Amino acid sequence: MRVLRLWPLLFMLVSTVCTASVRHNALRPERDLLSTGERQIFRPAVRDARFQDIPHTSARSRCEDTEPPQALATPSPLLVALEEPAVTVSFIVGTDGKVHSPLILLGDDPRGNRLVLDAVRHWRYRPATCNGVPTEVEGKVQFSRR
Numbered sequence: 235m236r237v238l239r240l241w242p243l244l245f246m247l248v249s250t251v252c253t254a255s256v257r258h259n260a261l262r263p264e265r266d267l268l269s270t271g272e273r274q275i276f277r278p279a280v281r282d283a284r285f286q287d288i289p290h291t292s293a294r295s296r297c298e299d300t301e302p303p304q305a306l307a308t309p310s311p312l313l314v315a316l317e318e319p320a321v322t323v324s325f326i327v328g329t330d331g332k333v334h335s336p337l338i339l340l341g342d343d344p345r346g347n348r349l350v351l352d353a354v355r356h357w358r359y360r361p362a363t364c365n366g367v368p369t370e371v372e373g374k375v376q377f378s379r380r
Contacts, residue, residue, distance in 0.1 A: 283375045285327070285362065297364035303327045303371055304360040311353035311377070320378040321350050329368040331359045339374070350377055 285302050321341035326334045336354045341347045354375070361368040 283373060285371045285373045297369075299363075299365050301363040303331070303362040303373070305357070306331065306360055307356070307358045309353055309356060311349040320376055321346055322374065322376045323350055323354055324372065324374045325354055327359045327361060327371050327373055329361050329370060331361045333357045333359075333373075340376075 321343075322339040323336055323341075324339050325336040328334045333354055333356075336351050338347045338351065341350070362371040363369060
């Protein structure tokens with residue numbers, strides 16, 4: 235008796251799943267065209283990073299064993315392909331591994347500059363070390379499209 239009550243529910247579930255899979259496959263070419271178009275408009279930026287120790291005026295000894303910061307999370311900004319060819323940003327990687335004081339050194343497009351600054355502010359690093367002690371370093375990154 236209970237089995238007979240469940241048949242309509244089972245039938246509805248199977249028909250819904252079959253219909254959804256047919257619709258999903260029918261829309262696939264449109265989604266592929268959209269993603270191809272998006273890839274042509276937006277490209278992830280290629281970056282070149284350099285780090286330098288920040289000179290301190292304190293009387294601490296010179297670093298004998300230095301380790302540069304290690305990137306933990308550095309998502310790339312999506313830049314429009316028709317904008318300027320390069321954007322250079324400078325920032326400080328603090329002892330907490332967060333990016334502080336990002337500054338655009340080279341870049342003429344305000345929208346592209348804003349996208350780069352927003353992305354760089356969310357970057358996280360394992361801090362640089364000087365004799366095993368976390369220290370601040372200055373980083374410069376150039377974003378370009380190739």
